Amino acid sequence: MSRSRARTAVTVTLAVALTAVTAACGGGSSTDSEGTNDNPKELTYWASNQGTNIAHDKRVLTPELKRFEKQTGIKVKLEVIPWDSLLDRILGATSSGQGPDVLNIGNTWSASLQATGALLPWDKKNMAAVGGAKRFTPSALAAAGAPDKAPAALPIYSLAYGLYYNKKMFKDAGIDEPPATWDELIEDGKKLTRDGKYGIAVEGGDPVENSHHAFILGKQHGADFFDPSGKPTFDSPGAVKAVKQYVDLIAAEKIAPPGNAEYAKRESVRDFATGKAAMLMWQAAATSLKSNGMKPSEYGVAPIPVQARGSGEKGTRSMVAGINLAVFKNTDNIDGALKFAKFMTSDKQQRHLNKAYGSIPPVRSAQSDKAFETPDLKVLRDVLTTASAPLPQVEDESKFETLVGKATKDLFADAAAGRKVTTESVKKELSAAQQQMRSQARR
Incomplete structure (x- = not known):
């Protein structure tokens, strides 16, 4: 998922709101990329960690950047x-005026x-320089800024959540198909929680993951x-x-292990891949599962269950999810930056990069490739186009991720410690998060 001339007061507010936010839905090279670039034949680019590790990203991106240099004479x-x-790096660049020319943001x-x-x-x-807004899927472009303003960024990788399930564990438990409703997920999860293994893995220590699931389930319950x-x-x-x-x-159903309350570094993906849990709710997990030794034939992907079979926002x-x-x-070097944006959103690069990362091209004309017709990506693409909603595109959205995500993390900690989680205790935590956000807004 930044800029060098924002006002200090705005930056301070954002710093409070954003510091704890990580991403959808993961250091750097030794390159010195601090400082604005006054070389028209050079750009600095901060890429987000999309691959299994930093080295993976460098292997994917470096040949493409050399290709761009060969085409344009501009070194990246x-x-x-x-x-x-x-x-933190983005906010530092925003306040100091020292940063890259181009970068990825959640x-x-x-x-x-x-x-x-x-x-x-x-x-x-500016949009005309990359071929126009119609090249991008509407859902991806809707998550690129406030609805009443020109987009603040261009979508380059699209992601969606899906329910990953272990085929063998389901078969051994006598379950014929993945759950379609939340009640079915709980029922299946209890059948699968046995012999030291659990029905589902969660990343309870990660505020961002927590906020994403709060949002999805919130939409299903009519909350915005x-x-x-x-x-x-x-x-x-x-x-x-x-x-x-x-x-x-974790708390009432006990189909996820208490230790998951501390998970914050993709440990839940590892537990699913190694057979410690039978289900996982995650964004485009194929690349991470492969790196953990799980074969595509060993798992299936279905849409996240809903409260009841239906449609509309309650079917969210x-x-x-995605990267802009x-x-x-x-x-x-605005001319070079526009050329680079055009290159990164070209059909060829969209196909190549999204293949490498197991994501979905937000450029519609790039989606016509067999690589994006795998069973898992077909499910995720359908979810993205028919059953997803952008997180609120308001100035305070980042505070929602930070504060609601942390409140949920604290509730998971209570559950893991054996403290009872009730409707009243959940409301108390969320009310405190809401009050904290209002207090920050008044500063």
């Missing part, structure tokens, strides 16, 4: 930054970073976490139901 200085430090941060005024707006003129004016509604009845339902995977199965490409508004 690459730094791959892990998710747990990317936002798409859920788009509106918050857009509010600093430091991102290049993709108005009609913000009212139409942008004010937080973190402790609405639907939001409380959503967070409790998620935490209850994912947030619109942004440009510093005051870069000294």
